[in-house]
Amino acid sequence: MEKDKIIIALDVNTIKETQRLLDILSPHVRIFKVGMELFYSCGAKAIELIRKHDREIFLDLKFHDIPNTVRNAARVAAKMGVFMFNVHASGGTSMMKAALEGAEEESARLGVDRTRILGVTVLTSVDATQGQVLTLAASAKKAGLDGVVASPKEAAVIRKEIGKDFLIVTPGIRPEGSEKQDQKRTATPQEAMQAGADYIVIGRPVTKAKDPLKVLEGIW
Ligand code: C5P
Secondary structure: OOHHHEEEEOOOOOHHHHHHHHHHHOOOOOEEEEEHHHHHHHHHHHHHHHHHOOOEEEEEEEEOOOHHHHHHHHHHHHHHOOOEEEEEHHHOHHHHHHHHHHHHHHHHHHOOOOOEEEEEOOOOOOOOOHHHHHHHHHHHHHHOOOEEEOOHHHHHHHHHHHOOOOEEEEOOEOOOOOOOOOOOOOEOHHHHHHOOOOEEEEOHHHHOOOOHHHHHHHHO
């Protein structure tokens, strides 16, 4: 598998632990995901540290608020120069459009390419019908977002229904033999890619491993 397709979720809460994982993984991983745990504990410091390693950031804060608040949060994300961030597709079309507008305005002001915005369909820890996921993916597309976060189980049907020009990012990845933890709709890295994912997100199976690089090597 192409190394650049793997996004590592840095779900830790100290700079020390972030540093440790970056030291091991940054020579091999292009994009790191910063979610609520790391962002709420270390915020800008963590972002800065990833930048120092010259790596890209997927800011996974899943915005879900009134359009005006999301527009302003999207401006901040764009200003941070993250490669990608996300909003809940269930927040509605006007909220998703506001995110897009906020990011567009800020990126234009800075004279940089607009950061990519993904809609979260249904969390991979929750059971969902394919219809629910497809409806949310279609509304993200209609609002103009660049793609969705969805379970690997739904990647194929989203690709088929929504078409090629739409990013599909799949968490809930479990290499053969690893534990599911709280994830319900999981797949192996290979299954997710075959189903049409552009990127796979993997956290604990790598970050909590005794030898994270060895787990990654097993996926390549
Ligand atoms: O450790 P694990 O591989 O389960 O990590 C998956 C990561 O992807 C977590 O950071 C989680 O917040 C995130 N995520 C998810 N399901 C979604 C969206 C994001 O598991 N639908």
